[in-house]
Amino acid sequence: MTRLCVAVSVALVFFTLAPLEAAAQLRNLTFKIHNFTTKVDHFSYRNNDTFQMRYVVADQHWAKWRGPIFFYPGNEMRVESFVYSTGVMWEWARHFTALLVFAEHRYYGESLPYGENSFKDLEHMAYLSSEQAMADYAELLTWLKNNLEGAKNSRVVAFGGSYGAMLAALMRVKYPHIVEAALASSAPFKMFPGLGSCDRYYRRVTEVFEKSSWGCARDVSRTWPVLDKLGSTPEGCKTMQEKFRTCHNLEPGNYPEFRDWIRRTYSVLAMINYPFAVTYRGPIPARPVKKACGIIRSGMKTEERMVDAVAKVVNMVYNSTGNNSCNNVYPTANMHAYKFQECTELIHPTCTDGVNDMFYPQEWSPEKFAQRCRERFGVTPEFDRMLKKYPMPDFFKTASNIFFTDGSMDPWAAHGLAHAPTIRTKYHLIEGAAHHVDLQFAHRDEPRPYWNARSFARWFIAHWISWYS
The missing domain is CATH 3.40.50.1820 (Alpha/Beta hydrolase fold, catalytic domain)
Structure with a gap:
C-alpha cells in the first residue's frame, strides 16, 4: 500500500502573501x-x-x-x-x-x-x-x-x-x-x-464559508459522502487521483489522509479570504471563499460534477496557474519541523462532527495523537507543557x-x-x-x-x- 504523508492537522502557517498590485513593489525591496x-x-x-x-x-x-x-x-x-x-x-x-x-x-x-x-x-x-x-x-x-x-x-x-x-x-x-x-x-x-473545546477551529471555518455565501456550508457537507464512496474502492481512488492530480498513488488505505488534506484546503481558504487578490502558490482571487462556494454550488447537480468542483477548488489553492504537473501532498522539510513542534509544543486539538460544521465526524484522540508522535519522532507529547x-x-x-x-x-x-x-x-x-x-x-x-x-x-x-x- 502506498501511504500519502499529508499534513492532516492545522498548521500555524504564516502564508507568503502579497497583494497582486504589490508584486511589482516586491522587486524593489532592498x-x-x-x-x-x-x-x-x-x-x-x-x-x-x-x-x-x-x-x-x-x-x-x-x-x-x-x-x-x-x-x-x-x-x-x-x-x-x-x-x-x-x-x-x-x-x-x-x-x-x-x-x-x-x-x-x-x-x-x-x-x-x-x-x-x-x-x-x-x-x-x-x-x-x-x-x-x-x-x-x-x-x-x-x-x-x-x-x-x-x-x-x-x-x-x-x-x-x-x-x-x-x-x-x-x-x-x-x-x-x-x-x-x-x-x-x-x-x-x-x-x-485544556483551554477550550476541540471543535472551535473548524466551526469557525464553517462560519466563514456560510457568511461568505449562504448555503455554502450545506453544499460542502454534501460532497463528503460522494468522495467517501469513491475513496472506498481502488477504481474510485484512481478517478480522484486523476481529477485532483496528486503526485502519489491514492488508494482506499490512504484515502482518510487525502480527505483530511481536502479539509485543510478549506481551512487555508478561510485564512486567506482577503478582499483583494493575493499571490500564494499562484494568483488567488479576491474573496476566494465566495469564489470556492460558487464553484461547489455549480457542481451540485450530479456526483461527478461534485467531485470535479471540489478538485477545481483544491487546484485553485495549490495550482492556480496549472503549471504544476501534479499536487505534491508530501510534507516539505519545513512541515516536518513543524510536525515535530506540533508533537512537543504547538499541540492543537481539532475535531469535527458534521453537524455543527461542514465536515465529517472526526474525534480528537490524545492517545492516537501521542502514538503518531512516538512512531514518527520518538517523543511522547506533554499535553500541558506549554501551559x-x-x-x-x-x-x-x-x-x-x-x-x-x-x-x-x-x-x-x-x-x-x-x-x-x-x-x-x-x-x-x-x-x-x-x-x-x-x-x-x-x-x-x-x-x-x-x-x-x-x-x-x-x-x-x-x-x-x-x-x-
Whole structure:
C-alpha cells in the first residue's frame, strides 16, 4: 500500500502573501541576507555546538542613533517569506526611520543546526523549540545593538503573525530589556489542550464559508459522502487521483489522509479570504471563499460534477496557474519541523462532527495523537507543557506594550485572547478580517477597519517606544 504523508492537522502557517498590485513593489525591496553564529543549545553546558542562523537587514530608511529596530522573529517558513509578506514593517519604516531585521527560525529555511542531518533523529531535533528560537533572537538583537554603528540605543519593536505573533509577544515578556514593544497579529494563545473545546477551529471555518455565501456550508457537507464512496474502492481512488492530480498513488488505505488534506484546503481558504487578490502558490482571487462556494454550488447537480468542483477548488489553492504537473501532498522539510513542534509544543486539538460544521465526524484522540508522535519522532507529547511554560491567560497579567489583533473572520481568532490582558496592553478585533491581514501591504480595496487597526497600532507603538527616549 502506498501511504500519502499529508499534513492532516492545522498548521500555524504564516502564508507568503502579497497583494497582486504589490508584486511589482516586491522587486524593489532592498535588503541583505546575513548569517549569525549562535549556540545550538542555550540552556545547558553539555552541547557547545554552534550553527549559522540567517537574518535579513534593510536599512534604507534607518536613522542611526535614534531610529528604532523593527524585528520579525521568524516562525515556520523561510525568512524571505516574512520579508515579502510583512508589508506593514516596510510601510512604517519611513515614518519611524526604522531599521528592519527579519530572523529565520532554527530548523526552518536554511537555518539548520546540523545541516542535512538536522532531522535525522531525536538527538539532532531535540533543540527545536520556541525557547531556543527566542534565545537565538535575543542573542542576535544584543549583538546588533552592540556591534552595529548607531544601534546601541535603538528601541526594538517585535512584529509577528500567527506563531510569529506568539513569539513576538512572548519575547516582550521574557526579554523586556531587549524588546520594548510588540505587534502580535492573530496569536492563538488559547489553542492548547485544556483551554477550550476541540471543535472551535473548524466551526469557525464553517462560519466563514456560510457568511461568505449562504448555503455554502450545506453544499460542502454534501460532497463528503460522494468522495467517501469513491475513496472506498481502488477504481474510485484512481478517478480522484486523476481529477485532483496528486503526485502519489491514492488508494482506499490512504484515502482518510487525502480527505483530511481536502479539509485543510478549506481551512487555508478561510485564512486567506482577503478582499483583494493575493499571490500564494499562484494568483488567488479576491474573496476566494465566495469564489470556492460558487464553484461547489455549480457542481451540485450530479456526483461527478461534485467531485470535479471540489478538485477545481483544491487546484485553485495549490495550482492556480496549472503549471504544476501534479499536487505534491508530501510534507516539505519545513512541515516536518513543524510536525515535530506540533508533537512537543504547538499541540492543537481539532475535531469535527458534521453537524455543527461542514465536515465529517472526526474525534480528537490524545492517545492516537501521542502514538503518531512516538512512531514518527520518538517523543511522547506533554499535553500541558506549554501551559506550564506560559500559563494562559495569566502569563500576560504583568505584560505591557503589546498590541494584540485578531480578525473576526479568521478561524484562528477562535483561539485568540479576545481582550487585552492588562491595562498596559491593547487588543483590537478587526471586523471582517482574515488571518493577520494587518501585517500585509496596504491595499486600495481594503475595508476601513483594516486601515483603522494599523493606525491604532502605529499610534500606540510610537507612544510606547517614546517612553524609552
